[in-house]
Amino acid sequence: MRLIAIFASTVNGMIALSENDRTEWTSREDKRYFKELTTSVGTIIMGRRTYESIGRTLPGRLNVVLTRNPTAYEESESLIFRSSSPEALIEEIEEWGIDQACLIGGARTFADFADRGLVNEIHITLEPTIRNGVTHLATHLKKPVSLALRGIVSLGPSVVMIYDVK
Numbered sequence: 131m132r133l134i135a136i137f138a139s140t141v142n143g144m145i146a147l148s149e150n151d152r153t154e155w156t157s158r159e160d161k162r163y164f165k166e167l168t169t170s171v172g173t174i175i176m177g178r179r180t181y182e183s184i185g186r187t188l189p190g191r192l193n194v195v196l197t198r199n200p201t202a203y204e205e206s207e208s209l210i211f212r213s214s215s216p217e218a219l220i221e222e223i224e225e226w227g228i229d230q231a232c233l234i235g236g237a238r239t240f241a242d243f244a245d246r247g248l249v250n251e252i253h254i255t256l257e258p259t260i261r262n263g264v265t266h267l268a269t270h271l272k273k274p275v276s277l278a279l280r281g282i283v284s285l286g287p288s289v290v291m292i293y294d295v296k
């Protein structure tokens with residue numbers, strides 16, 4: 131399966147500015163880019179903390195949430211909870227006939243997948259701000275992630291850097 135990580139970052143690399151950040155500091159253009167990419171891919175995978183920061187099921191997409199307590203949540207046709215290793219989750223999703231998914235965060239979940247070499251592509255929107263924060267993309271990462279630049283998309287105020295993971 132092709133796994134595409136998508137993040138928004140300050141110019142100094144922060145993806146969460148506070149403990150209960152709800153990513154409200156990103157541009158309207160980035161929110162539109164996020165919606166278009168994730169909707170066209172169709173499946174989004176996220177950690178429980180990111181799910182709670184969003185606070186709802188994102189429509190038009192299969193929402194897959196990782197948590198150690200999956201039975202604590204109510205599922206629906208487009209919202210499922212799993213306590214699986216990254217490898218087992220990808221295997222299960224592939225069994226449903228799905229061949230691509232977006233990993234939408236957060237840093238803990240990204241690190242779990244990236245350290246296992248399971249992330250194929252990364253889209254990082256750089257928002258035009260330099261800010262103090264609590265989490266950057268590598269906060270929980272154990273191994274370096276080598277990237278090859280595939281393209282750059284200008285969103286007006288922001289820029290999206292698109293990388294293949296080498």
Ligand SMILES: NC(=O)c1ccc[n+]([C@@H]2O[C@H](COP(=O)([O-])OP(=O)(O)OC[C@H]3O[C@@H](n4cnc5c(N)ncnc54)[C@H](OP(=O)(O)O)[C@@H]3O)[C@@H](O)[C@H]2O)c1
Binds near residue numbers: 151176177183234239
């Ligand atoms: N700027 C951006 O693009 C962006 C993107 C996403 C998130 N964020 C921000 O990042 C913050 C959240 O990120 P985070 O790194 O703290 O947390 P996170 O990765 O969203 O969630 C971590 C949680 O996911 C669950 N989890 C992850 N892998 C699991 C596995 N293999 N099996 C079972 N459970 C698993 C655990 O939930 P349980 O504790 O329930 O077991 C774990 O505590 C939020 O503030 C959010 O706004 C920013």
